[in-house]
Amino acid sequence: MKSYIDKINSPSDLKKVPLEELPCVAKEYRNFLIETISKTGGHLGASLGALELNVALHYVLNSPVDKICWDVGHQAYVHKMITGRRELLKTIRQEGGISGFPSPFENPNDQFIVGHACTGISQALGLVAARDLQKRKEHVVAVVGDGALTGGLAYEALNNAGHLGKRMLIVLNDNEMSISKNVGAISKYLNKVITNPLYNRVRSEVEKRLRNFPRLRKLSNYAFDTFKHLLVPGLIFEELGFRYFGPVDGHDVIGLVRMLQRVLPMNEPCLLHVITKKGMGCELAEKDPERLHGVVPFDVKTGQKIEGLQEKQKVGITFTQAFSNAILQVARENEKVVAITAAMASGTGLAKFASEFPNRFFDVGIAEQHAVTFAGALAKGGMKPVCAIYSTFLQRSQDQLIHDVALQRQPVTLCLDRAGIVGADGATHNGVFDISYLGHIPNVVIGAPINEAELLQMLRLGIQYPHLFAIRYPRATVPVLPIGSEKNFEIGEGEIVRQGDDVALLALGSMVLPALAAAENLNAQGISASVCNMRFAKPLDSKILLEMVTRTKMIVTIEEHVLTGGFGSKVLEFLEQQQLHYVRIKRIALPDIFIEQGSRDSLFNHFGLTPEKIAFTVQEALQKFDAQAQSPVSL
Numbered sequence: 228m229k230s231y232i233d234k235i236n237s238p239s240d241l242k243k244v245p246l247e248e249l250p251c252v253a254k255e256y257r258n259f260l261i262e263t264i265s266k267t268g269g270h271l272g273a274s275l276g277a278l279e280l281n282v283a284l285h286y287v288l289n290s291p292v293d294k295i296c297w298d299v300g301h302q303a304y305v306h307k308m309i310t311g312r313r314e315l316l317k318t319i320r321q322e323g324g325i326s327g328f329p330s331p332f333e334n335p336n337d338q339f340i341v342g343h344a345c346t347g348i349s350q351a352l353g354l355v356a357a358r359d360l361q362k363r364k365e366h367v368v369a370v371v372g373d374g375a376l377t378g379g380l381a382y383e384a385l386n387n388a389g390h391l392g393k394r395m396l397i398v399l400n401d402n403e404m405s406i407s408k409n410v411g412a413i414s415k416y417l418n419k420v421i422t423n424p425l426y427n428r429v430r431s432e433v434e435k436r437l438r439n440f441p442r443l444r445k446l447s448n449y450a451f452d453t454f455k456h457l458l459v460p461g462l463i464f465e466e467l468g469f470r471y472f473g474p475v476d477g478h479d480v481i482g483l484v485r486m487l488q489r490v491l492p493m494n495e496p497c498l499l500h501v502i503t504k505k506g507m508g509c510e511l512a513e514k515d516p517e518r519l520h521g522v523v524p525f526d527v528k529t530g531q532k533i534e535g536l537q538e539k540q541k542v543g544i545t546f547t548q549a550f551s552n553a554i555l556q557v558a559r560e561n562e563k564v565v566a567i568t569a570a571m572a573s574g575t576g577l578a579k580f581a582s583e584f585p586n587r588f589f590d591v592g593i594a595e596q597h598a599v600t601f602a603g604a605l606a607k608g609g610m611k612p613v614c615a616i617y618s619t620f621l622q623r624s625q626d627q628l629i630h631d632v633a634l635q636r637q638p639v640t641l642c643l644d645r646a647g648i649v650g651a652d653g654a655t656h657n658g659v660f661d662i663s664y665l666g667h668i669p670n671v672v673i674g675a676p677i678n679e680a681e682l683l684q685m686l687r688l689g690i691q692y693p694h695l696f697a698i699r700y701p702r703a704t705v706p707v708l709p710i711g712s713e714k715n716f717e718i719g720e721g722e723i724v725r726q727g728d729d730v731a732l733l734a735l736g737s738m739v740l741p742a743l744a745a746a747e748n749l750n751a752q753g754i755s756a757s758v759c760n761m762r763f764a765k766p767l768d769s770k771i772l773l774e775m776v777t778r779t780k781m782i783v784t785i786e787e788h789v790l791t792g793g794f795g796s797k798v799l800e801f802l803e804q805q806q807l808h809y810v811r812i813k814r815i816a817l818p819d820i821f822i823e824q825g826s827r828d829s830l831f832n833h834f835g836l837t838p839e840k841i842a843f844t845v846q847e848a849l850q851k852f853d854a855q856a857q858s859p860v861s862l
Contacts, residue, residue, distance in 0.1 A: 342655020
């Protein structure tokens with residue numbers, strides 16, 4: 228049987244395939260993609276849906292001279308294969324392998340690192356402006372999922388692009404899904420467009436017939452500008468300054484090639500509306516596109532997970548599930564509690580809440596900035612808003628957190644899922660900056676629970692607190708801790724869970740269990756260690772800190788966060804404020820780098836957050852401090 232994709236290692240190789248054979252190429256890529264991702268895990272549904280679009284774009288464009296700006300890399304797995312990474316796809320999202328998202332540091336055909344949505348149009352417009360200023364001629368295409376049109380950044384870019392009127396193409400990949408089902412007025416609008424393809428067919432036919440009659444053509448364009456509102460109400464893209472084409476079948480690869488060849492030469496902003504089906508060609512993904520958006524290794528025939536190929540499955544519930552249970556409990560206790568998410572109802576654990584309290588649940592789409600400002604106004608109106616957003620995605624809403632919530636003194640509770648190392652999604656999704664970007668805000672509280680009971684108590688404290696209250700928890704299973712009480716605690720109250728006299732291990736959230744294991748290791752070496760579950764990065768438990776300073780020889784802070792601006796930095800600031808300049812302190816945290824993909828266990832080991840590595844670091848620091856104390860002081 229003839230194989231095409233074995234010979235395609237670059238876009239130029241793809242162009243050698245006859246146009247009529249492209250469906251065969253697409254079929255081969257589809258089979259390879261399903262087979263590979265079933266073994267490695269990854270983002271399957273979106274890549275299958277955009278498969279023919281990937282092929283058509285590279286067949287027409289001359290990448291990397293021509294630029295493709297992907298809006299979220301979930302759509303770009305076949306792009307990676309066409310641009311020389313077919314065999315490397317077997318390493319995708321694995322430590323040392325290729326990223327699950329585009330990255331120019333991986334391949335010159337990738338223009339930007341793209342792990343968050345809504346950025347593609349802005350980036351494409353920037354490349355277009357740079358091209359025109361330097362009098363170059365290359366094409367620039369932004370591939371945007373319809374989910375991105377729930378985010379404000381996309382509209383800021385559309386507005387600016389329409390105003391500038393520069394030659395560029397936006398391909399709107401419309402499958403009515405982002406991760407969950409799309410919500411909002413734009414989704415309903417696009418459905419209207421899909422059901423009204425008459426306008427472009429009639430306009431194209433008239434323009435063709437009047438090609439040699441410019442005055443009549445001008446009059447016909449004026450008539451169509453009026454007539455179009457009868458066929459497609461608003462036609463928002465043309466009103467913004469784009470020539471609109473479509474909708475067209477996104478799985479007709481030959482038709483896509485011909486349409487791209489027609490649209491790309493136009494010297495104006497154009498938008499091509501492409502209709503695709505998420506998970507196309509994989510029956511399991513078509514039936515359940517949300518569940519098979521991102522997958523772990525699975526059996527192609529049954530869809531069942533294959534255990535043992537990823538990290539070992541931990542026993543117990545996840546922190547996401549613990550949050551899901553906790554918010555249901557507080558919502559039943561207080562009818563003013565409302566929940567907000569940004570297109571991640573399932574991912575953040577709010578699906579059950581949405582089912583039980585549909586009138587108190589708000590999915591705002593991929594619009595974290597709006598989610599936060601909206602939450603602040605809900606609080607102003609007398610409600611108790613809980614905003615559940617991944618730590619990495621909340622980064623987008625920095626101004627809204629400060630100006631629209633904290634400055635307004637509004638009580639909003641933030642629940643930051645995926646705080647810390649996330650694993651296979653890598654640098655774009657690691658939630659390792661939230662203590663830094665929240666900790667400087669006046670009156671903010673930052674808590675990190677170690678179990679279900681603490682998460683529930685923090686949520687209760689949050690909805691009663693009169694200012695911004697953040698709860699951070701990892702993408703992990705809730706550990707069964709051999710310590711601790713189930714008693715209630717107050718804001719800023721920690722707990723000493725093990726007594727020792729040589730060193731104090733001050734651990735935050737997910738690091739309490741490794742700290743306890745490290746203390747056992749140190750004890751075997753003759754070093755007595757206290758372990759403190761600090762619970763809060765802000766405010767700190769000053770009573771525990773002062774006790775540990777007076778009792779032990781050295782303070783060690785341990786956190787699943789970058790070193791700069793984290794929990795350890797807060798402890799340093801406290802010691803400086805107390806003028807405790809003599810205190811020996813060692814901070815154990817993640818380095819100030821962007822951490823690439825890998826399992827949590829592997830990355831913890833690599834960056835010194837396992838019990839063994841923590842114990843070794845503590846021993847080394849104690850020896851260094853002792854050596855310095857014994858050496859003569861030179862003036």
